[in-house]
Structures are given as structure tokens and as C-alpha cells.
Amino acid sequence: xxxxxSILGVLLSVAVYPGLLFLVAxxxxxxxxxxxxxxxxxxxxxxxxxxxxxxxxxxxDVYKLLFVKEVVTGAFTPIRLLMFLTALGIAAxxxxxxxxxxxxxxxxxxxxxxxxxYLTLYASIAVAVLGLGSTSPYPGFGGAxxxxxxxVFEPAIAMSLIALVKVLAPGNLSLAEALSSPKLPLxxxxxxxxxxxxxxxxxxxxxxxxLAKAMMKPFDIPEAETEVAGGYLAELSGPALxxxxxxxxxxxxxxxxxxxxLVVPVPPLKPGILPVAVALVKYFAxxxxxxxxxxxxxxxxxxxxxxxxxxxxxxxxxIALAASFLT
Amino acid sequence: xxxxxxxxxxxxxxxxxxxAVALWLPTARASRVxxxxxxxxxxxxxxxxxxxxxxxxxxxxxxxxxYRTLVEQVQTxxxxxxxxxxxxxxxLLVVLLYLxxxx
Numbered sequence: 001x002x003x004x005x006s007i008l009g010v011l012l013s014v015a016v017y018p019g020l021l022f023l024v025a026x027x028x029x030x031x032x033x034x035x036x037x038x039x040x041x042x043x044x045x046x047x048x049x050x051x052x053x054x055x056x057x058x059x060x061d062v063y064k065l066l067f068v069k070e071v072v073t074g075a076f077t078p079i080r081l082l083m084f085l086t087a088l089g090i091a092a093x094x095x096x097x098x099x100x101x102x103x104x105x106x107x108x109x110x111x112x113x114x115x116x117x118y119l120t121l122y123a124s125i126a127v128a129v130l131g132l133g134s135t136s137p138y139p140g141f142g143g144a145x146x147x148x149x150x151x152v153f154e155p156a157i158a159m160s161l162i163a164l165v166k167v168l169a170p171g172n173l174s175l176a177e178a179l180s181s182p183k184l185p186l187x188x189x190x191x192x193x194x195x196x197x198x199x200x201x202x203x204x205x206x207x208x209x210x211l212a213k214a215m216m217k218p219f220d221i222p223e224a225e226t227e228v229a230g231g232y233l234a235e236l237s238g239p240a241l242x243x244x245x246x247x248x249x250x251x252x253x254x255x256x257x258x259x260x261x262l263v264v265p266v267p268p269l270k271p272g273i274l275p276v277a278v279a280l281v282k283y284f285a286x287x288x289x290x291x292x293x294x295x296x297x298x299x300x301x302x303x304x305x306x307x308x309x310x311x312x313x314x315x316x317x318x319i320a321l322a323a324s325f326l327t
Numbered sequence: 328x329x330x331x332x333x334x335x336x337x338x339x340x341x342x343x344x345x346x347a348v349a350l351w352l353p354t355a356r357a358s359r360v361x362x363x364x365x366x367x368x369x370x371x372x373x374x375x376x377x378x379x380x381x382x383x384x385x386x387x388x389x390x391x392x393x394y395r396t397l398v399e400q401v402q403t404x405x406x407x408x409x410x411x412x413x414x415x416x417x418x419l420l421v422v423l424l425y426l427x428x429x430x
Contacts, residue, residue, distance in 0.1 A: 006328060009328075010328075010338065010342065011342065014339075014342050014343075014346060015346060020346065066354060067357065068358060069357065069358055069359065070358060070359055070360075070361050071358045071359070071360045071361070072361050072363055073360060073361075073362065073363070074362070074363065074364075074365040074366065075362045075363065075364060075365055075372065076365065079360055080355050080360075083351055083354060083355055084347065084348075084351045084355075087346075087347040087348075087350040087351040087354075088343065088344070088347035088351075090346075090347070090350060091342075091343040091344070091345075091346035091347040091350060092339075092340075092343040092347075094343075094346065095339040095340075095342050095343045095346070096339070098339065105328060106328070107328055107330055107335055107338075107339075108328070108329055108330075109329065109330050109331055109332045109334075109335045110331075110332060111332050111426075112332065112335060114332075115332065115335050115336050115339065118336065119339060119340075119343065122343070132385055135365075136365045136366060137365070137367065138366060140385050143385065144385045144388045144389050144392075147389045148388075148389045148392045148393060151389075151393060155415065155416075155419065156415070159415065159418070159419065159422075162422065234366060235365075235366065238358055239354040239355070239357070239358050242354075243350070243354065302392055303392065303395065303396055303399075306392065306393070306396045307396060307399075307400065310396070310400065310412065314415045315411055315412075315414060315415060317415065318414050318415035318418045318419075319414075321418055321419075321422060322418050325422075325425075
């Protein structure tokens with residue numbers, strides 16, 4: 001009797017909390033916050049009409065797109081297949097959220113950080129295929145650019161994540177354990193110093209890679225509106241576009257949530273209203289910093305982006321990874 | 328709930344596939360698809376030809392970008408440049424070896 005109850009709990013975790021519904025709500029709320037923040041920086045008003053302070057605008061946008069009766073797309077675009085891949089990206093990201101110790105049925109295993117990396121890779125592959133698989137020139141450009149960046153930022157994200165987890169859960173490389181019961185090496189000042197330096201380096205590498213993964217400035221070249229007509233989004237409309245927006249927001253929400261709670265590991269993330277509220281405060285603080293840094297920069301070319309990522313993401317994450325094995 | 332690594336991976340992959348189908352079916356069924364000409368900044372679609380060459384071109388574009396960046400960064404004649412670029416991959420191999428040997 002215990003096994004079906006556990007499976008039901010895991011299914012609920014993936015579909016509702018902290019999986020799909022929670023991530024969708026958090027992602028769309030973050031989109032509103034991001035748009036409002038950028039608007040304030042650029043002396044604009046931002047979302048305003050739907051809900052108090054326009055907070056329901058992203059929800060209304062996605063709702064409208066998802067229930068449009070007609071998808072208009074290019075003559076050769078395999079739109080149903082692309083929609084399935086986007087849905088798979090959203091579902092895999094939601095599944096990865098069950099490794100966060102926020103709900104009563106969270107999962108953990110030794111080396112589960114690799115499962116997290118594996119599951120979140122679906123979203124990146126979905127975005128690349130949305131572009132390359134649209135069989136149209138502009139999305140093709142966007143997809144090719146994203147793929148070029150992906151080959152650099154994915155190893156960097158993986159290495160910095162492993163480094164952060166190695167510092168906080170040295171025994172078994174478990175993301176769930178690093179978040180729920182972080183073990184800071186406070187026994188010797190030198191080890192503590194190395195641990196702090198590792199966390200800082202890994203956080204910088206992770207955040208830089210995250211900007212590229214989420215296609216935020218200065219790495220928004222794959223979806224540059226004026227150069228490649230929106231890039232991978234150019235041939236998408238209606239539910240297909242709605243799903244791709246959801247994929248972007250869900251992915252960003254999960255990654256920022258993990259970053260915020262690994263970089264500031266105290267108080268640890270645990271099931272319960274107060275710890276989750278504290279985790280969300282950390283989340284919005286990190287999101288604010290990311291958005292302010294991102295939107296204070298202009299867009300760079302693909303080769304400049306590759307060089308910047310190589311310098312600030314790949315190399316820093318490798319140093320952090322090496323340092324994490326010294327703690 | 329503590330599980331072992333293969334169970335965790337297989338369970339979450341299976342649930343992801345189920346959830347993907349559950350998300351995809353209602354959205355795909357509810358809408359019909361209208362095909363339009365490929366967007367080519369006003370050029371007629373007759374100028375657009377779809378063949379394996381175009382797909383291969385996209386792959387080649389990615390590889391060319393990476394190759395140029397690699398050449399510019401690594402082939403500078405400085406050992407340090409080559410070493411800085413190789414370091415992440417070498418370290419990844421070391422970590423994989425460490426894990427393969429039982430961590």
C-alpha cells in the first residue's frame with residue numbers, strides 16, 4: 001500500500017507543487033516582476049491593465065495564446081512535433097523540481113545533481129529544436145545561435161552546480177541534501193575560506209551561464225527581434241507560442257530558485273510555509289540582481305558572447321569545480 | 328523520500344513523458360493549423376528551397392562559429408591561452424574519472 005501512495009505523492013509533486021503549477025505561477029509572476037523592473041529602469045510604466053499593478057498580465061497573455069483556436073505557421077514547420085518537444089521540456093523541468101526539498105514528497109538520491117542536470121537539459125534541447133526544426137531561415141538562425149551558445153553554457157552550468165553541491169553536500173553530491181541540510185566546513189578557517197571562494201566563483205559562473213540560457217541581455221542574440229525576426233519564435237503562434245513562453249519562464253524560475261538557495265544556504269530549504277517564504281525572498285533578491293545586471297548591458301554578437309561565456313562561465317566554473325574538491 | 332539513482336532517473340523520465348503528453352494533447356487537439364508562406368522578409372516562397380543542404384548548413388554554421396572562436400582563442404601561439412581553454416574540459420574528465428572510480 002505504501003508504494004502507490006508514494007507514487008501518487010511524486011505525481012502530485014511533479015504536476016502541482018513544487019512542480020508544474022507552482023513553477024508556472026512563480027515563472028509568470030517573475031515575468032511580471034522582471035518587466036516592471038526593466039520598465040522602471042527604462043522610465044516606462046510596464047504591465048498595467050490586468051489585475052492590480054498589472055500583475056496578471058503574463059497570466060492573461062499565456063491563457064489567451066494557449067486557447068487560440070488556430071495556429072498560423074510556416075508551410076514546412078512540423079508544428080505538432082515542436083509543441084510536443086516544448087511540452088516535454090516543461091514537463092522535464094517540472095520533474096526536476098521534485099528534487100527541491102520544498103514539498104512533503106521530495107525525492108533525493110546520492111548523485112542526484114546529475115539527474116537534475118539531465119532533466120533540465122530537455123528544456124535547452126527543446127529551445128534549440130524549436131529554432132532548427134522550424135525549417136524556416138529566421139528561426140534557423142536563432143536555433144543555430146542558441147546551439148552555439150548552448151555548447152558553452154551547458155557544461156559551465158553543470159560544473160558550477162556540481163561545485164556548489166560538492167561544497168554544501170560533500171559526501172554524496174545530492175542537490176536535495178545540499179539545499180535541505182547544507183554542511184558548511186566551519187571546522188577550519190582555511191577550508192571555510194576555500195568554500196566561500198568556491199561558492200562565489202561558482203555563483204558568478206552559474207549566473208553568467210543562466211543569462212545565456214534564459215536569453216537575457218547581453219546574450220539575447222538567439223531571439224534578437226531586429227536581426228533575426230524573433231529568432232526561434234518567428235514561426236510560432238497561438239498554443240505553440242504560449243507553450244514556448246511557459247517553457248522559458250518555468251526554466252528560469254527553477255534555475256534562479258536553485259541558485260538563490262545554494263548561494264545563500266542559510267536558512268535551509270525545507271517543507272513548510274516559513275522556509276518556503278524565506279526561499280522566495282532569496283529568489284526575488286537574486287532575480288532583481290540578475291535583471292539589473294542584465295539590462296544594464298547591451299546585446300553582444302555571437303562570437304563576443306562565446307568569448308565572454310568561455311572566459312567568465314566555463315573557466316570560472318572549472319576553477320570552482322577544482323576548488324570544491326579541496327574543501 | 329530516499330531512492331537510488333537509476334530509479335530516480337527512470338521514474339522522473341517516465342513521469343516527464345506522461346506529463347508532456349498530458350500537456351500536449353489538449354493544446355494540440357484544440358487548435359487547427361493554418362499554413363502560410365515561409366517568412367522571408369517579403370521575398371516569395373519560390374526562392375526558398377528545403378533540402379538536406381539547408382539543415383547541413385545550419386549545423387555547419389554552428390561548427391564554424393565554434394571553430395573560429397577556438398582558433399582565435401587557442402591558436403595564439405601562447406601556451407597559457409591553450410591551457411586556459413582546455414582546463415574546463417580536462418577538469419570535467421578528472422571529475423568523471425573520480426566518480427567512475429567510486430568517488
